[in-house]
Amino acid sequence: MTQSIIVTLVGLFLITVFTNILTTLKTIVLSKKIMNPVYILVFVDAMIFVTVVAKMNSSKGLHFTIAYALGKT
Numbered sequence: 001m002t003q004s005i006i007v008t009l010v011g012l013f014l015i016t017v018f019t020n021i022l023t024t025l026k027t028i029v030l031s032k033k034i035m036n037p038v039y040i041l042v043f044v045d046a047m048i049f050v051t052v053v054a055k056m057n058s059s060k061g062l063h064f065t066i067a068y069a070l071g072k073t
């Protein structure tokens with residue numbers, strides 16, 4: 001594996017961890033019945049998800065999928 005692929009895998013892992021943080025924040029805001037920030041959080045999460053899935057589909061190999069799955073855990 002080249003250095004650029006490793007950096008991309010680490011970036012994918014960290015972005016996926018960040019989306020988990022956004023999901024937790026969304027749940028907290030929803031439980032307090034504050035709706036306006038939820039729309040923004042869902043939009044940002046959806047944009048990140050589409051970008052990550054597009055990157056995973058355009059790549060060759062299983063390591064991008066594994067990095068995504070590890071970030072979700």
